[in-house]
Amino acid sequence: MTRLVPELLRRRLPILDWGPEYSRQAFAGDLVAAAIVTIMLIPQSLAYALLVGLHPQVGLYASMAPLVLYAIFGTSRALAVGPVAVASLMTAAAGQVAAQGSPEYLGAAIALSTVAGVLLIVMGALRLGFLANFLSHPVVSGFITAAAVQIAAGQLGALLGASSKGESLLEILHSLVPSLGKINPVTAAIGIAGVGFLLWARGGLKPLLLGMGVGDRAADIVSKVAPAMVIVATTLAVWGFDLKARSVAILGTVPGGLPAIALPPIDVSLWTKLAVPALLVCIVGYVESISVALTLAAKRRQRVDPDQELIALGAADLGSAVSGGFPVAGALSRSVVNFDAGAQTPAAGASTAVGVAIATLFLTSLLLYLPKAALAAIIIVAVLSLVDIGAIRRTWAYSRTDFAAMIGTIVVTWLDGVEAGLVVGVGLSILLHLYKTSRPHVAVVGQIPGTTTFRNVERHAVVTDPEILSLRVDESLYFPNARLLEELVNDAVAANPAIRHVILECRAVNTIDVSALESLEAINHRLADGGITLHLSEVKGPVMDQLKRSHFLQALGGKVHLSHYDAVASIKPELAKSTRAAPRAVAGSAAGVESGRPSQPE
């Protein structure tokens, strides 16, 4: 069957790969996983819709079509797509082009999902998935930690019956603090109890169930649906004790029925306005999704195609847009549960969509008395699990530049919002990397006596010759560090009048760009003016190929030597000759070098 389908079509429609071989057994696994994920997804989708600032049913709308489309286009067999916390927060930030609660606000969310979908598909078609790589780990990790804290703070108002609004942590705290006097005690009790139960459920529920004789996997899964228990319990409590009369904010009427499918309105000026936020939403969503997908795929040695994933997530966003939803992504927690519960194919996602559709058709009336504080509790506990203090500590220990990029991202996110935080983070990590490579590690090297090996004179007992300067640069030579090399060589030669040969060891040089080439030419030229010869050693194949396309090798005073040892060995006799003509006191150290073994085939 699969042989008959052209290769490109099969790559673009992975369902053609697994669909024809879909077995009853796989269906059983998918169905169990889908049932559990559905129970997780319903409260989360309601909560994330509120987080965006939309009516709760919009969250349900974003949990149907996207899942079906991902099942058709996606290459991961376990990724659970739908509303996620960080993308929802970013949607809320981007939605500020309209007043929250207005039809234009929903329109902006739909437009954002449309633009994000189109961008993802274009990136996929052009194989631009590598763009996501420019979000470095420390920036993503710092951003998610900062966003999680900010989301949690933003939910404190709903949790306590106070108010907290704003695009940055600063603004949220600014609105929250004055309203703390107006806390609704009943709401706060529900909210705090919800948070308490959910936190306990993470660590305590599973051992309890195990103690009650429940099987390990079942206990694991039941503890994951704790949010659904909170929903049921708090809804019953509000209804039973008529807490609405005590001013507890409830979800109210959630209209049932499936979403109307409609093409999003074409609004080029709005789309242009949302282009940058959409790019950020879709890249962050993609990075989250692909990380989870790769991790889960590796456990079963399955393949994930990163470029096809762009297309699949783009289709999911477009699916959300046409059914009146907001941007979606692959969810960390639900994907892991999906995988653990035995999902075999993307059909599990489609079955989840059916589950959500059934709930949307028949169960929304039960949500009337659901207290908003319970949803706030679910969001807070979900996002706080994303806060990764350990990552901050590990990054500090490992690299100060990565740490600086991370902290910059966090601070700017908190002070100025999610978009500024991401943009500053990416900019910082690029600039800090360039800064680092602009000051490469450069060592003067000498020969380890009795070997053909040359090492740093400061770390090893080595033999050097006063007339030969051997330099090893531990970095590609390119524009940020090209002129530094000129200065280094200039200074070294000015400080040591005896030097008559300079050899650059290039084994760590992966590229030489035009700037560095011009610097090398300048160095060669200036050294020649001062009667000094420049040599290169251990130049890599691809770099040598490139140098051959320039005039540098013709102009080079010395030669390009295969190994550093060869370089020194071939210079020695020359020096000796001219030394006889005008004797100099170099014999002692020269002897050490000459006792070295002949060059190895390297």
Place this chain on the structure above:
Amino acid sequence: MTRLVPELLRRRLPILDWGPEYSRQAFAGDLVAAAIVTIMLIPQSLAYALLVGLHPQVGLYASMAPLVLYAIFGTSRALAVGPVAVASLMTAAAGQVAAQGSPEYLGAAIALSTVAGVLLIVMGALRLGFLANFLSHPVVSGFITAAAVQIAAGQLGALLGASSKGESLLEILHSLVPSLGKINPVTAAIGIAGVGFLLWARGGLKPLLLGMGVGDRAADIVSKVAPAMVIVATTLAVWGFDLKARSVAILGTVPGGLPAIALPPIDVSLWTKLAVPALLVCIVGYVESISVALTLAAKRRQRVDPDQELIALGAADLGSAVSGGFPVAGALSRSVVNFDAGAQTPAAGASTAVGVAIATLFLTSLLLYLPKAALAAIIIVAVLSLVDIGAIRRTWAYSRTDFAAMIGTIVVTWLDGVEAGLVVGVGLSILLHLYKTSRPHVAVVGQIPGTTTFRNVERHAVVTDPEILSLRVDESLYFPNARLLEELVNDAVAANPAIRHVILECRAVNTIDVSALESLEAINHRLADGGITLHLSEVKGPVMDQLKRSHFLQALGGKVHLSHYDAVASIKPELAKSTRAAPRAVAGSAAGVESGRPSQPE
């Protein structure tokens, strides 16, 4: 004497180094050089002032104090500071905050010089000279070529008696073309004759003088003062034939007398507006200056301190500002003449300033009949010598990415002006570099039979083992390429079910950042899930030091081996053991490896 002066003061005031030892002989050399440079500088300073859009005397003002200050603070013994073409064009572009010809326009030029001076001094004090390195050679070269063509086009109006104005080549051509019908034939005759003479003087004057028995150096220098001859000849012609009556635009009254020294007015809002243009002016000026200074210093094995040069050029800009001038820099042509004519110390610059002062006091009345077309001719010929088509061709041959950055700079400069051109150029070169390193060269390596050397399986006849995957990455591992490595390893392992060990050879890896560390951890983890062991080989000292500060080495399934040969050699026996337990057909290729010589001390 020099021993008594503290080190820092001596570094900050290089005059303390050479001043106390200043000899009569050095003075003689400096004086000759100064006289020649003065004759070059006077017409150039008038012309560049007109290029900025200021009164000609402002050019003279910018040619006194800056030279004296550079003599005190500068470390180059030959750099001739003063008005230069590219900085003048950039000043004209930045001056657009006010109407050309208005007092506010002069104020903007002075403010630009002030801000540029302060920025340079701050950069020097903070040792931020490396920032200039982010202007790559192709970007600078492309920018100067583009600016030169644009400056020349902008002068065509004055040269022909037509009109040409604008901030970009596009705008200039747009204003020039309709005015070509209104060319003043007499003006055009003077202008074209001037250009013709100057072009001929470059190649033809020196041989002619040599043929007349003039000495080589004298002939060389006389051919460099051709612009002064043009000035004298055309002024006499305009005066003698009363060409003013034929509508030839003349310079008019140039007020004599030295500039009033005054602190520039403090105008924070104007300074803020000019911050970016000032940064660009001062960095471009610095790059030009330091290139010339380093080249000339190398010829006599002298030192130039790049950070002190920032301070010296900053002082020069501030000197220009307080005497009512515009930003200055080290001039390529005048510096070379200064050097060739025998300048020994920065005192030559100070003497040049005295020469300009004398001219400003006594000779400005002679400039009344100087035709503007003559100055236009001088500018055109001067800047066209900066056009470097060869550099474009060489860059194309050498590197497509560098070529793209260069062409991007040129095109944007012509379409949108000098500032946009530079900013786009820097952005492009950074992005293209990141793109290149995001797709590093990765080779599967195998052992060259009978050696300890491992090489690319696609380039060499090597021996590999189906159960061992040896990968060499020719790039530092950092965020743009971190995830690529994950995908590569994932795909390779998914495609070869026999693989049981993966070894990454790291000799070309100069750094591993946090993103790459997390990717390595993910790779290690996923491989372990699939029953495969990850090893590293040939990890460099500084990288190893960093890895030791993480938990990676504890989590690593395999080991870090000193050489790739060691790695394969230590894995073999393990494989052999488990192969005996469950035999596999690997003996053939394994034999090749085992016949290899023992590991060398590397």
